[in-house]
Every structure is written in C-alpha cells, then in structure tokens.
Amino acid sequence: MAPKRQSTSSDDSSSKKRKVITMEVKYDVVKRSEKGETNTEIGRALGLSRMSVVTIVKDKERILKHVKDAALMKATVINMKQRSQSIVEMEKLLMIWLEDQNQQRVPVSLSVIQEKARELHEAVVKKNGEGRASGEFSASRGWFNCFKARANLHNVKLQGEAATADSEAAESFPSGLAEIIKDHGYTADQVFNVDETGLFWKRMPNRTYLSKEKSAPGHKAGKEQLTLLFGANASGDLKLKPLLVYLAENPMAFKGIFKSQLPVIWKSNKKAWVTLMVFENWFNDHFVPAVERYLSSKGLPFKVLLVLDNDPGHPSN
CATH class of the missing domain: 1.10.10 (Arc Repressor Mutant, subunit A)
Structure with missing residues (x-):
C-alpha cells in the first residue's frame, strides 16, 4: 500500500500570506499606468497580481497626494x-x-x-x-x-546723567502757575514757554550690548553739538522762530549764504550754549518784537507771561 501524501496546508497558508505593498511600489504602479503600460504588464514587472494593480490604479489620486505631501515635508525639513x-x-x-x-x-x-x-x-x-x-x-x-x-548678552549704560530736578517743586508748580494765570487774567495766547535742547549730531549711542562676563569699555563721546531753543504760546497759535547756538559764527558750509535767510536765529559761542548774554539778546531783539506784533494782530494787550526753567542761561529776574 502506497504511503499517504503528507499535507501541505502549512506551505499553502504561508504562501497565501498577504504581501505588503509599500507606497514607493504603489507610486511606481501609478507612474507606469500613466505611461500606458497595461495592468498585466505592470503586475508581471513588479510581481503583483492583476487585481492588486487595478486596485492601486483606482486609488491613484490619494497616492499622488500622499507622495506630494511627503516630498513637500522633506523639502521643508531640509530647508529648515x-x-x-x-x-x-x-x-x-x-x-x-x-x-x-x-x-x-x-x-x-x-x-x-x-x-x-x-x-x-x-x-x-x-x-x-x-x-x-x-x-x-x-x-x-x-x-x-x-x-x-x-x-549671554546684557544691555549696559555707558554714560549717566545727574538728576537735577526738584521733585517737590515740580509737584506744586502746576497749581501755582494756574493761580498766577487766573489772578492776572492771562489768556492762552499770552502765556509762553521756551526751553533748550542739545543736539549732538555726531553722538554715539549711550548703551551697548556685551557678554555678561565682560565690563563695558569706556569710549570718547562725540562733542560736536549745537543748542536749539524752541518756544510757543499755550494756545499753539504762535510758534516762535527757533534760536540755534553753534560753535562757529560763520561755518564753511555757509559760504555764500546769508544767515538772515535761515529758518533759525543763528548765534555762536565756544561752548554752543545759550548763555545769559545770548538769551537776553534773543529776548530783547526777537521774542519781544515777535510777541508784540502777534498780540497786536489779535487785538490783545501786550501783557505776556513767559515760563522758564532754572537754567543758568535764564535771567533770575
């Protein structure tokens, strides 16, 4: 009696295991299909059944989108x-x-x-x-x-300024000024204020960035400066012609230019400051005539309150 044939069920089950098709293979199928290859030809070339190729081609849109998104993500990561x-x-x-x-x-x-x-x-x-x-x-x-x-940087100040303001006087000043204006009957057109400001037109920044372990090296600050004095009345109706004080009386850049035609009143001294003499000259020769003409054109009496700070260049009287 011939021996019974051994069962090959285990071999059959292993051969029938589902084959995992990668996205690269699916994309290859789609590209071959777009080139005109038949499903049978694609299956033979890639070792796939005809039905698998048909299923992949039907899912073409999703596969192409997935590949495109993956490529974009890869490019973004590389760029980053x-x-x-x-x-x-x-x-x-x-x-x-x-x-x-x-x-x-x-x-x-x-x-x-x-x-x-x-x-x-x-x-x-x-x-x-x-x-x-x-x-x-x-x-x-x-x-x-x-x-x-x-x-490890930090921001440091290279130069400091001394505080000279009297905080108590500053707090009481607004109410005191309001009483003076009310008691003497000044209008907003008759109340003026002027003040100076320095312009360091070659000045470097007064702060810098450096490592926390280091200290800020000293540097020579630019001394090229000029001083400007601005003024106006409380109503804002009259803005005074600015006063400019510079080191030189006749800079080379002004060759052929008349200073009277400048949009400022030009003065000079060795320190480019508004000294007492400069201020009194400006007050008598420019401020008083300009304000007198203005008030006359407004039909107001020549009664003026000029508010000043305690700058050394301002007269105490």
Missing part, C-alpha cells in the same frame, strides 16, 4: 536645517563682530545689531549657495531676544 545652519553661522560671526566693536569702544544699539545680522546672514547664504533664503530672515525682535539669551 539649512536655514538653521546659516543662522548659527551668522550668529557666530555676529558675536565676533560685537566683541570687535567692544574692543574698539564703539557702542551698538538694537537697530545696529539687527542690521548687521541681516547683512551677515545674507553673506552666509550667498557663500553657502542657498539661493533666496536670505529673504526669510528679518532679524526680528523675537530673534534678538533669543540670541541675547544664547550669547
């Missing part, structure tokens, strides 16, 4: 890595530049650092051949705050 590398390299160069500025005793402000960061980033991008990626970096305040923390 490149951009991060550029920023890291730029920040290293920026720190070297900041150290150099500190060594040269040149103070730098936030806007100066932002401009330098954009400039360095653009140079790094060009060097690395990253195309137009430079337009993506704006050196925003958010970036600077993170950079400041990473670089």
Whole structure:
C-alpha cells in the first residue's frame, strides 16, 4: 500500500500570506499606468497580481497626494536645517563682530545689531549657495531676544546723567502757575514757554550690548553739538522762530549764504550754549518784537507771561 501524501496546508497558508505593498511600489504602479503600460504588464514587472494593480490604479489620486505631501515635508525639513545652519553661522560671526566693536569702544544699539545680522546672514547664504533664503530672515525682535539669551548678552549704560530736578517743586508748580494765570487774567495766547535742547549730531549711542562676563569699555563721546531753543504760546497759535547756538559764527558750509535767510536765529559761542548774554539778546531783539506784533494782530494787550526753567542761561529776574 502506497504511503499517504503528507499535507501541505502549512506551505499553502504561508504562501497565501498577504504581501505588503509599500507606497514607493504603489507610486511606481501609478507612474507606469500613466505611461500606458497595461495592468498585466505592470503586475508581471513588479510581481503583483492583476487585481492588486487595478486596485492601486483606482486609488491613484490619494497616492499622488500622499507622495506630494511627503516630498513637500522633506523639502521643508531640509530647508529648515539649512536655514538653521546659516543662522548659527551668522550668529557666530555676529558675536565676533560685537566683541570687535567692544574692543574698539564703539557702542551698538538694537537697530545696529539687527542690521548687521541681516547683512551677515545674507553673506552666509550667498557663500553657502542657498539661493533666496536670505529673504526669510528679518532679524526680528523675537530673534534678538533669543540670541541675547544664547550669547549671554546684557544691555549696559555707558554714560549717566545727574538728576537735577526738584521733585517737590515740580509737584506744586502746576497749581501755582494756574493761580498766577487766573489772578492776572492771562489768556492762552499770552502765556509762553521756551526751553533748550542739545543736539549732538555726531553722538554715539549711550548703551551697548556685551557678554555678561565682560565690563563695558569706556569710549570718547562725540562733542560736536549745537543748542536749539524752541518756544510757543499755550494756545499753539504762535510758534516762535527757533534760536540755534553753534560753535562757529560763520561755518564753511555757509559760504555764500546769508544767515538772515535761515529758518533759525543763528548765534555762536565756544561752548554752543545759550548763555545769559545770548538769551537776553534773543529776548530783547526777537521774542519781544515777535510777541508784540502777534498780540497786536489779535487785538490783545501786550501783557505776556513767559515760563522758564532754572537754567543758568535764564535771567533770575
């Protein structure tokens, strides 16, 4: 009697296991189908059944969208890595530049650092051949705050100003001034205030950024300055012609120019300050005539209240 044939059910079950088709294979099927290959030809080439190929081709839209999204995500990740590398390299160069500025005793402000960061980033991008990626970096305040923390920077003041204001007198002044105006019957057109301000037109910033471990080096502040005196009445109806005090009486830039045609009253002294003599000259020769003409045109009496601070150049009387 012939021996019984052994069962091959285990072999059949293993051969019937479902084959996992990757997204790359599915995409290959779709591309072959678009090129005109038949389902049978695609199946033979890739080792798939005809029904599997038919199912994949029917799902063409979803497969193409998935592949497109994956490619976009990959490109985004690559771009972010490149951009991060550029920023890291730029920040290293920026720190070297900041150290150099500190060594040269040149103070730098936030806007100066932002401009330098954009400039360095653009140079790094060009060097690395990253195309137009430079337009993506704006050196925003958010970036600077993170950079400041990473670089251990802090903002320090290079020069201080002494406080000279009398706080108690300042608190009582408004009510006292209101009483004077009311008691003497001044109108808003008759109440004037003038004050000076210095313009350091070559002055460097008075704060800078540097590592917390370091101290701020001293630097020579620019002394090129001029002083301006502005004034107006309380109603804002008359704005006085500004007084300008400079170091030179006849600067070379004014060659062929008449100072009387300037939009300011030009005065000069060695310190470019409003001294007592300069102020009295301005008061008698310019302020009084200008205000007298103004009040006359308004039909108001020539009665004026001029409010001044305690500047040394202002007369005590």
